[in-house]
Amino acid sequence: MQPEFHISHREEDDWTVVEIHGEIDIHTVPRIRDHVVHRLETGHRRLVVDLAGMTFMDSTGLWLLVGIRKRIRSRTGDLRLVITNPEVLRIFHVTGLHQVFPIHGSVESAMTE
Numbered sequence: 001m002q003p004e005f006h007i008s009h010r011e012e013d014d015w016t017v018v019e020i021h022g023e024i025d026i027h028t029v030p031r032i033r034d035h036v037v038h039r040l041e042t043g044h045r046r047l048v049v050d051l052a053g054m055t056f057m058d059s060t061g062l063w064l065l066v067g068i069r070k071r072i073r074s075r076t077g078d079l080r081l082v083i084t085n086p087e088v089l090r091i092f093h094v095t096g097l098h099q100v101f102p103i104h105g106s107v108e109s110a111m112t113e
Contacts (some may be wrong), residue, residue, distance in 0.1 A: 015110075018035065022053070029038075044077075062091070
């Protein structure tokens, strides 16, 4: 049985905050990609991806974030991540992606720094 997964978004100031709860893996990546791409296609250029509710991420999730970053940069946008899980932070440090993505401890700090 697949663990519960939920994705939602809200507009806050001039940012779009995408919240992801559950696992990011080969099964959920297509839903996340569609959700985010739709936001970008409707003109949203400043995105905070809130991963505080994420319980697991595999390599397809990492590649998805890299792809989203490329799309946003091609539109002269801004992408910031919220990561609070030490295990997930470790993945970003081991892969060197902590140098690619601005990583924050809260949505508020992501939108203001």
